[in-house]
Amino acid sequence: MTIIRIDKKDWAPGLEKLNSSYRLFGPVKEQDFHNFKELAKGEQPDFNCLNTRLSPKSIVQPQSEIMLEFTLDESQADHHIMKEPAVNDKPRAVLGIRPCDAKAFQLVKLNFDTLEHKDVYWLRNYEASTFVGLACDNPCSACFCSTAGSGPYNEEGLDVLLVNAEDHYLAKTLTPKGEALLKSAGWQATIEPGAAEAQIAAQQKSAEERIQSRVYTDNLRGQVTNELYEAPFWEEVAFACINCGTCTYLCPTCWCFDIQDEVHGCAGVRMRNWDSCMYPLFTLHGAGHNPRGTKTHRVRQRFMHKLKYYVDKYDNGIQCVGCGRCIRFCPVNIDIRDVIDKMNTYGTCQVDQS
Amino acid sequence: MLEYNDKIREISKKILKECKVDLVIGFRKGSVPMMNEPHVVKNPDDVDKLIWDSHCGINLANYLTERKEKVGIIAKGCDSRNIAVHIIENKIDRDQLYIIGVPCQGMVDKRQITAKFSGEIQSIIEKGDTITVSGNGFEEKLSKTDVLQKNCAVCTHRNPVVYDELAGDLVEEQRGVDRYEDVRAVEAMDSEAKWQYFDEILAPCIRCYACRNACPLCYCPTCFVDESRPQWVGKSIDPTDTRTFHFLRAYHCAGRCTDCGACERACPVGINMRVFTKKLEKDCKDLFDWEAGLTIDVRPPLDIYRPEDPDEFIK
Numbered sequence: 001m002t003i004i005r006i007d008k009k010d011w012a013p014g015l016e017k018l019n020s021s022y023r024l025f026g027p028v029k030e031q032d033f034h035n036f037k038e039l040a041k042g043e044q045p046d047f048n049c050l051n052t053r054l055s056p057k058s059i060v061q062p063q064s065e066i067m068l069e070f071t072l073d074e075s076q077a078d079h080h081i082m083k084e085p086a087v088n089d090k091p092r093a094v095l096g097i098r099p100c101d102a103k104a105f106q107l108v109k110l111n112f113d114t115l116e117h118k119d120v121y122w123l124r125n126y127e128a129s130t131f132v133g134l135a136c137d138n139p140c141s142a143c144f145c146s147t148a149g150s151g152p153y154n155e156e157g158l159d160v161l162l163v164n165a166e167d168h169y170l171a172k173t174l175t176p177k178g179e180a181l182l183k184s185a186g187w188q189a190t191i192e193p194g195a196a197e198a199q200i201a202a203q204q205k206s207a208e209e210r211i212q213s214r215v216y217t218d219n220l221r222g223q224v225t226n227e228l229y230e231a232p233f234w235e236e237v238a239f240a241c242i243n244c245g246t247c248t249y250l251c252p253t254c255w256c257f258d259i260q261d262e263v264h265g266c267a268g269v270r271m272r273n274w275d276s277c278m279y280p281l282f283t284l285h286g287a288g289h290n291p292r293g294t295k296t297h298r299v300r301q302r303f304m305h306k307l308k309y310y311v312d313k314y315d316n317g318i319q320c321v322g323c324g325r326c327i328r329f330c331p332v333n334i335d336i337r338d339v340i341d342k343m344n345t346y347g348t349c350q351v352d353q354s
Numbered sequence: 355m356l357e358y359n360d361k362i363r364e365i366s367k368k369i370l371k372e373c374k375v376d377l378v379i380g381f382r383k384g385s386v387p388m389m390n391e392p393h394v395v396k397n398p399d400d401v402d403k404l405i406w407d408s409h410c411g412i413n414l415a416n417y418l419t420e421r422k423e424k425v426g427i428i429a430k431g432c433d434s435r436n437i438a439v440h441i442i443e444n445k446i447d448r449d450q451l452y453i454i455g456v457p458c459q460g461m462v463d464k465r466q467i468t469a470k471f472s473g474e475i476q477s478i479i480e481k482g483d484t485i486t487v488s489g490n491g492f493e494e495k496l497s498k499t500d501v502l503q504k505n506c507a508v509c510t511h512r513n514p515v516v517y518d519e520l521a522g523d524l525v526e527e528q529r530g531v532d533r534y535e536d537v538r539a540v541e542a543m544d545s546e547a548k549w550q551y552f553d554e555i556l557a558p559c560i561r562c563y564a565c566r567n568a569c570p571l572c573y574c575p576t577c578f579v580d581e582s583r584p585q586w587v588g589k590s591i592d593p594t595d596t597r598t599f600h601f602l603r604a605y606h607c608a609g610r611c612t613d614c615g616a617c618e619r620a621c622p623v624g625i626n627m628r629v630f631t632k633k634l635e636k637d638c639k640d641l642f643d644w645e646a647g648l649t650i651d652v653r654p655p656l657d658i659y660r661p662e663d664p665d666e667f668i669k
């Protein structure tokens with residue numbers, strides 16, 4: 001691992017150079033919040049952003065993505081044959097992704113890249129991406145990343161970690177992909193690692209101390225699935241929920257999608273669109289039965305998936321990185337931290353630990 | 355509005371104890387600033403959880419649809435109007451309800467307040483018309499009147515229209531407000547400018563349907579956007595499909611929408627879809643002198659037929 005110093009005056013010229021070999025993505029403020037967007041030539045990512053409203057998952061799993069194309073025009077020899085659309089596989093640089101969101105891709109990868117199944121669409125986009133993280137010095141009060149398997153300086157899933165210092169960034173190179181990106185931007189000024197590491201460690205400590213929100217997840221794995229499923233608190237948790245799906249659409253770790261064919265004239269596409277377990281249609285059977293017929297079923301599914309099924313299946317912690325988006329933007333204030341607490345302490349007598 | 359708390363709890367306790375209702379629907383204190391959570395209380399000993407302040411913008415009528423129990427519900431002006439719509443549309447029976455009316459002085463707009471500060475807001479304290487906002491390294495006092503939700507700023511029915519008991523004295527209604535300034539501005543545009551304006555408003559939409567789901571009127575068992583046989587609307591974020599959703603939803607709410615603002619409040623990306631519902635609200639006012647939810651005796655204009663209708667085309 002090397003640490004490179006990037007003077008802020010060299011930042012824009014470096015991006016300019018990167019432009020020829022990468023598609024650049026970064027936080028951009030439109031209206032009153034930031035989102036990740038592909039940057040136009042000369043456009044700068046705006047790092048003056050607590051975090052983006054939507055997670056950057058759309059860079060790897062777009063809300064709508066065309067998988068196959070076809071024509072219904074029978075005068076064409078290849079009518080009714082599904083074909084791969086043209087793919088833009090130019091490398092992508094994701095600039096200023098927060099460590100929580102980068103870690104989220106690692107959690108999702110466990111699902112999309114298994115020994116038996118590889119999701120080619122997801123993997124293609126993921127592998128084309130180089131993640132240049134921005135360490136989080138100003139965590140929001142609803143962030144609980146450091147007890148959700150991530151942290152404001154967490155390096156998992158990143159290729160480079162940028163640390164903001166007054167007139168420069170310290171860039172920690174974490175992978176060969178990251179190294180290649182820095183090189184292609186012309187950011188090459190290695191500095192004496194000792195002092196830089198000490199500075200990073202000091203900033204990291206102060207960032208970690210600013211995280212006020214904590215969750216405890218230690219009992220989740222040991223809980224009996226059916227008992228949690230039958231726990232009496234679900235009605236209360238679900239009461240306010242309007243099943244809007246905002247929590248899952250904003251979440252960096254929610255991965256569900258729905259496949260649809262759409263035809264316009266004779267031209268058709270098979271596409272996949274984000275979907276959510278909050279929607280009644282998600283589990284509606286062709287015959288009309290819906291095994292998750294009430295909102296309580298659906299709310300329970302969201303939390304059981306993230307906090308129990310995922311935990312049991314992969315033994316890799318919870319399917320949540322503590323980014324806090326679902327807490328901040330749920331229109332009716334359903335707070336995953338409370339639900340984690342309910343699930344984690346269910347059935348245990350709460351001994352005073354002081 | 356904090357002064358309503360004691361009365362709300364007192365009434366709730368009483369009606370639960372006397373078994374007038376099986377449950378009371380209200381709000382409990384939220385876990386983040388400017389948010390409260392709709393909450394149901396069944397035990398008279400739990401009424402202290404119920405609270406009321408300027409962050410109770412979600413429309414509680416949404417939680418009444420098809421309920422079978424006897425329900426106590428806390429209702430500000432717009433909630434009570436949507437309860438009236440629910441009663442007219444047979445989604446709940448008047449006799450099932452014990453409505454605790456809350457004369458309202460407007461809900462504050464989370465988005466406007468957030469946009470005023472560059473740092474994260476960590477606490478909000480209200481006292482009368484003064485709202486003290488503080489966060490890391492800042493503290494500022496705002497006048498509540500300046501940061502009301504846009505629909506509250508032009509609301510002319512702050513007092514509940516149907517109720518069994520009030521949690522406070524009736525308030526003076528706002529007079530002389532111009533409800534339709536924004537709608538007239540759009541009406542004045544030519545078609546091309548309108549189209550562009552609509553496209554701009556809807557561009558960030560992620561089709562999550564929080565707006566629809568927060569709306570008490572949108573209770574259809576299967577919404578037209580969710581139908582699959584036939585499928586009326588595509589599922590992607592294609593602008594045509596997004597527009598279709600918004601325009602049609604607005605029409606489905608014509609003559610029923612009370613401009614409670616729950617839709618706009620719920621939207622995670624801050625879309626002002628009220629511009630569509632308000633246009634239809636204005637049309638209903640102009641054409642039929644109708645305002646939704648002011649009575650439980652007359653059906654809204656778009657779901658009745660009168661032989662003496664003055665328009666030729668309908669005969």
Ligand code: SF4
Pocket residue numbers: 247250251252253254306319320321322323324325326327336
């Ligand atoms: S569940 Fe909520 S806090 Fe956890 S990663 Fe998803 S949006 Fe963030």
Ligand code: SF4
Pocket residue numbers: 248253254255256275276277278301302303305306
């Ligand atoms: S929580 Fe729901 S939407 Fe998210 S990944 Fe799990 S099942 Fe899918």
Ligand code: SF4
Pocket residue numbers: 240241242243244245246247248278329330331332333334
């Ligand atoms: S954002 Fe809140 S109301 Fe919407 S589905 Fe998620 S938990 Fe329910």
Ligand code: SF4
Pocket residue numbers: 558559560561562563564565566620621622623624625627
């Ligand atoms: S709540 Fe907002 S983002 Fe969601 S469907 Fe409605 S307008 Fe679109």
